[in-house]
Amino acid sequence: MRILLARHGETPWNAEGRYQGQEDIPLSPVGEAQARSLGERLADVPITRAVASPLSRARHTAELALGDARAHLLTLDPALMEIAHGTWEGLLASEIRERDGERLQAWRDAPHEVLMPQGESLQHVFDRAWPALARACEGLGADDTLLVVAHDAVNRVLLCHVLGIPFARLWTFRQAPTTINLLEGPDVDHLDVVRLNDCAHHTPFFGEAVHRAL
Numbered sequence: 001m002r003i004l005l006a007r008h009g010e011t012p013w014n015a016e017g018r019y020q021g022q023e024d025i026p027l028s029p030v031g032e033a034q035a036r037s038l039g040e041r042l043a044d045v046p047i048t049r050a051v052a053s054p055l056s057r058a059r060h061t062a063e064l065a066l067g068d069a070r071a072h073l074l075t076l077d078p079a080l081m082e083i084a085h086g087t088w089e090g091l092l093a094s095e096i097r098e099r100d101g102e103r104l105q106a107w108r109d110a111p112h113e114v115l116m117p118q119g120e121s122l123q124h125v126f127d128r129a130w131p132a133l134a135r136a137c138e139g140l141g142a143d144d145t146l147l148v149v150a151h152d153a154v155n156r157v158l159l160c161h162v163l164g165i166p167f168a169r170l171w172t173f174r175q176a177p178t179t180i181n182l183l184e185g186p187d188v189d190h191l192d193v194v195r196l197n198d199c200a201h202h203t204p205f206f207g208e209a210v211h212r213a214l
Helices: 012-018 031-041 056-066 068-073 092-110 123-137 151-163 167-172
Strands: 002-007 051-054 074-076 145-150 180-187 190-198
Touching: 002 056, 002 151, 031 056, 051 056, 051 068, 051 123, 056 068, 056 074, 056 145, 068 074, 123 145, 123 151, 123 167, 145 151, 151 167, 151 180, 151 190
Parallel strands: 002 145, 051 074, 051 145
Antiparallel strands: 002 180, 180 190
């Protein structure tokens, strides 16, 4: 079984450095181009099943990555939505630093200990996202491929779990817009990370493809 775990493309708020969380911000023209590039890269990859967060930036990325011929494969699962940033949503990091600076610093230094104001913790995200991944994998065979299009924090907690590292190390790897993480294994509980943060479809090998807020 193969899992292609992807992140959505860039949005205007990503480019501005605003915390999105569960605000439904659409892809920017750059994000749409990134998703189309992902689609070109996956054009010849047999995909058995696809699932995405219902937030439009993830759903539209999945639609563009699949193309019209494979659009029928896509289902949506709200358990894959981004972490709820609560009152941080829509704010720049500089604005959060003024209003909630201690928590923002903790989010950088000890993310596993942070509960977002009127929002979620990383554990909350994992507790809904991992069962969603397991549901999506049900019935897949050894030669099947699942495409999952989700969000930065969602991908990170799933990858931390597969890698066997604590959420405290959330920031030790990156998740670029429309990046691909390839996981392989006999079932969801026995996965290996084969590729991590692979965004070669739109960024040069030594290029930088980052966002400015999570």
